[in-house]
Amino acid sequence: MITTYPDPPTDLTEDYSQRTPTVLAFTWTPPVFTGGDVIIDYRVNIAEQGGTFSILAAGITETTYTATELTSGVIYEFKVESRNSYDHGPYSEEITMLAAFKPEAPDAPTTVVEGNQAIISWPEPIDNGSPITGYRIFIQAHSNGNFIEETVDCIGSDTDVITNR
Numbered sequence: 001m002i003t004t005y006p007d008p009p010t011d012l013t014e015d016y017s018q019r020t021p022t023v024l025a026f027t028w029t030p031p032v033f034t035g036g037d038v039i040i041d042y043r044v045n046i047a048e049q050g051g052t053f054s055i056l057a058a059g060i061t062e063t064t065y066t067a068t069e070l071t072s073g074v075i076y077e078f079k080v081e082s083r084n085s086y087d088h089g090p091y092s093e094e095i096t097m098l099a100a101f102k103p104e105a106p107d108a109p110t111t112v113v114e115g116n117q118a119i120i121s122w123p124e125p126i127d128n129g130s131p132i133t134g135y136r137i138f139i140q141a142h143s144n145g146n147f148i149e150e151t152v153d154c155i156g157s158d159t160d161v162i163t164n165r
Contacts, residue, residue, distance in 0.1 A: 005090065006089040007032060007035075009031055011029040012093060012095035021101045026097070028064075041060055074098075076099060079092050079095075106123060108122070
């Protein structure tokens with residue numbers, strides 16, 4: 001039997017269920033062509049976006065990996081190699097992910113009445129690694145107590161609203 005390099009793994013896909021501001025996880029599909037032998041394990045390589053790749057983990061026997069202790073707000077690139085008894089095969093396609101998670105909820109807002117306007121303000125919440133690009137602002141109606149999203153006088157995606165809160 002002739003043995004050669006296995007093909008690279010394919011279909012690197014993020015596993016969103018593991019995501020936190022400092023944890024990213026992904027899965028992949030084993031290569032179809034294994035080089036004439038069984039796949040022994042996989043090696044995961046990492047780089048900060050545009051940087052040089054280095055080996056993050058080796059000897060992985062599953063088709064999933066969870067990278068921990070990452071820096072929140074940094075974009076990472078990952079690629080995977082298969083290994084059989086011959087050696088490691090070529091790299092997979094890269095998967096690129098931002099180490100970030102949805103922002104924390106802001107603390108309760110404060111209001112001040114100025115003439116016929118209510119000025120609403122709130123402290124900036126923790127962004128968890130990705131800049132906040134907008135807020136959804138809800139006002140409680142006095143007639144029925146329900147909250148209604150304010151989209152006319154206080155547009156949550158407006159840069160002044162985002163900056164000044």
